Amino acid sequence: MTWCSRSVFRCFKALERAGDRLTGAAGPFFVGLAVILITVGTICFFDVIMPSLSYPVITLPACLLIALNMFMHYFYVCTVKPGFVDDPPPEPGRNILWARRSRPPKGRAMSGRVRWSSVLNVTRAETTQCSKCGQTKPERTHHCRICNRCVLKYDHHCPWINQCVGLHNERHFVMFMAYLVVSTFCVSVLGYTQLLEALGITYTRWPYHVPEIAYIITYLLSVVICLAVGIMLSYHLYSISWAETSVEGQDHEVYRRKAKSRGETFVNSYDLGKRRNLQLFFNVGEPGYPLYTLFLPFRISPYTDGRSWARREGYARHQGVRRGEELTDEEDDEDDE
Numbered sequence: 091m092t093w094c095s096r097s098v099f100r101c102f103k104a105l106e107r108a109g110d111r112l113t114g115a116a117g118p119f120f121v122g123l124a125v126i127l128i129t130v131g132t133i134c135f136f137d138v139i140m141p142s143l144s145y146p147v148i149t150l151p152a153c154l155l156i157a158l159n160m161f162m163h164y165f166y167v168c169t170v171k172p173g174f175v176d177d178p179p180p181e182p183g184r185n186i187l188w189a190r191r192s193r194p195p196k197g198r199a200m201s202g203r204v205r206w207s208s209v210l211n212v213t214r215a216e217t218t219q220c221s222k223c224g225q226t227k228p229e230r231t232h233h234c235r236i237c238n239r240c241v242l243k244y245d246h247h248c249p250w251i252n253q254c255v256g257l258h259n260e261r262h263f264v265m266f267m268a269y270l271v272v273s274t275f276c277v278s279v280l281g282y283t284q285l286l287e288a289l290g291i292t293y294t295r296w297p298y299h300v301p302e303i304a305y306i307i308t309y310l311l312s313v314v315i316c317l318a319v320g321i322m323l324s325y326h327l328y329s330i331s332w333a334e335t336s337v338e339g340q341d342h343e344v345y346r347r348k349a350k351s352r353g354e355t356f357v358n359s360y361d362l363g364k365r366r367n368l369q370l371f372f373n374v375g376e377p378g379y380p381l382y383t384l385f386l387p388f389r390i391s392p393y394t395d396g397r398s399w400a401r402r403e404g405y406a407r408h409q410g411v412r413r414g415e416e417l418t419d420e421e422d423d424e425d426d427e
Contacts, residue, residue: 288303
């Protein structure tokens with residue numbers, strides 16, 4: 091019986107590893123498909139829907155800005171490394187793509203681009219050794235099975251960007267989803283009349299360059315993407331408001347159950363309140379960047395290098411979790427026989 095269960099488990103692990111290899115290999119194809127879909131959708135909007143909008147002096151610049159944000163944040167999230175633990179912290183650029191801080195951060199320099207601050211209680215992260223690659227990694231770092239590297243503030247590996255979502259590109263990932271939802275929502279709401287024309291229901295001549303069938307498919311995909319990505323965006327914003335990544339959200343549920351079983355209460359030391367958590371994630375407000383960086387597609391640096399974290403006052407670590415109880419990355423099971 092034991093031999094049978096082990097064989098089944100090893101079979102599932104083999105399928106899991108095969109799925110990881112397939113996800114990694116198919117990444118460039120997913121990126122290419124995403125670029126095609128986004129481009130076709132944008133062309134359909136500006137060719138079919140845009141001419142019917144009122145007040146073009148206002149609506150055209152607004153639509154162009156939304157499209158620019160969508161394309162630029164997708165470019166950033168695909169090209170900006172998530173932050174590998176063995177890479178040096180990247181320095182902010184000085185070209186026109188980079189935003190400038192609203193004011194110099196208060197306090198003295200701590201390490202790299204992280205600062206002690208009179209606004210934030212920033213403390214150094216505890217470190218452990220990765221059981222898979224042997225790297226020394228700070229807390230909130232996880233090993234990606236597909237990239238086979240440790241990623242700072244790892245959230246997940248996304249085939250649609252062909253890399254991980256981590257400390258340095260997580261903001262662009264969320265911003266891309268936000269502008270994708272806004273774009274597809276505009277197509278879904280503003281393009282309904284043109285859908286009826288394309289279907290031949292209104293018996294009106296189709297005067298646009300985009301073929302009717304292409305517009306129908308684009309419209310239907312826009313509705314589906316708006317709903318699906320909207321749900322994903324809501325989940326990520328909810329996690330951000332609680333100062334959690336996708337991985338940490340699962341881990342914290344385990345910590346809560348353990349703490350509750352001992353009559354204790356789990357407290358996430360990273361949780362500074364929903365408003366402050368959102369400000370830190372998007373790095374806006376004091377001592378970060380101006381609010382206009384939410385509406386203009388500039389690159390900005392995170393508030394930390396991933397080796398120090400802002401915490402609640404009086405907390406050096408999570409409450410309710412004892413040393414040695416922290417969850418780590420799963421280790422591949424080795425054959426016992």
